[in-house]
Amino acid sequence: MKFIDKLNAAARNNNSLLCVGLDPDPSQMPPGASLLDFNKQIIEATKDTVCAYKINLAFFEAMGDEGYKTLNLTRQHIPADIPAIADAKRGDIGNTSKAYAKAVFDNLGFDAVTVHPYMGFDSLAPFLDYSNRGVFILCRTSNPGSADFQNLLCLGSEGQMPLYRFVACKAQEWNWHGNIGLVVGATYPEELKEIRKAHPDMPLLIPGIGPQGGDLGLAVMASINHRGEGAIINSSRQIIHASFDADFASKAREAAVNIKDEINRHRCLV
């Protein structure tokens, strides 16, 4: 099954464009809960409210050997019909990217991955070759420093455009398997709108609401496609760390339902 079909099926099933980011802070575990326990309970409590889960590999790598095991077991706990996105931000020369693709797709069994565009086509090809998995290319990221290079005006055969628009155009050009998406931050709703207009069919993975300052409503209205789909709105800390006590799972569910509902309200406003 193609990634995009799995994504749309989950989104329709749960009537949700919400992606829960599993970026747990080990120093903020509720009393008595191991990190794996915590993740499992968060997944159990939210699995009917999401279109996808996004796991940030960094937080597990920061824990060494044990972290890698926990990552693997956490991923396995995500229900088979919900896409699991590896937020890995990889990208290297061909034979190295092939090893990274093997790690996230074959070993860890993720449905999609995030990648850096800077090294160009052959650094992405080994990921794209997995035609049923999704590949989200960083385009206009949610952080303040994203302006340093992504907004540079570039001259190409298509005229003058900011770098992130070039990246989006190349992504479109390379999308023969139909498995490419773009990462565009909720913190830049105007750019989101522009990207959606230029690339009407590409799924957009959207971090940056909540603590990073992106406006949820604006982000939703700017990013959904003509069917009111195609946007994956990520929220991490607001959901998974909604409470630091024993009630963390029920509070996470409450937060997830609220964000999902707010997303859906804005889907109807376009």
Added chain:
Amino acid sequence: MKFIDKLNAAARNNNSLLCVGLDPDPSQMPPGASLLDFNKQIIEATKDTVCAYKINLAFFEAMGDEGYKTLNLTRQHIPADIPAIADAKRGDIGNTSKAYAKAVFDNLGFDAVTVHPYMGFDSLAPFLDYSNRGVFILCRTSNPGSADFQNLLCLGSEGQMPLYRFVACKAQEWNWHGNIGLVVGATYPEELKEIRKAHPDMPLLIPGIGPQGGDLGLAVMASINHRGEGAIINSSRQIIHASFDADFASKAREAAVNIKDEINRHRCLV
């Protein structure tokens, strides 16, 4: 001790600008050798011929839990006076990059890391904050696809330059700890020369000789600084897979000595 001082000390001690890339292919192990064994023997056989080792994390990640352990043990086997570079090509928003920096610097104890510039300053800051560790920013990479974005002509306050030159200028601007280096491929000697001229003091990590097609002599002459130093010439497969038999370690040593000597011959020609 600053990374650059450790690097220069090792380079002088061993009279070498050679970096051995530990990118082992598990399917090409000599009969009876485990991956860890293999790495240990390669290190033992080459440790007086190098200025640094570079370990590519992808190949270990591709092996799952066991790979992570082998990575850790391999890194620990590198002598304390030889810099160990994590070729990780990471880069994410601030709190995530902080977790990656913790993983490579605190947990795995690497002396330096390679990073993607695309997300801008705040994605690099958590690495740069380790002021005694080196941070190699991807600039003009050795692969064919590097032209896709890195060569785009960009308009900035400094005038019109290819993107990779902008990246180098920003790297210089952000270098208050003196711990930044650049990754520039041996496959582009003209660009190497340009970068060296514009950034006379920055260490350059140079992949791309051998199978990737970069000319060793041209790369050395284009990249050394006015003291004949500052270049880290990486070679992986040519050395570690010089033989697929039981004599792999002695053959690796032979190959390393040859490349080191050829580098030194060209250092004298400038």
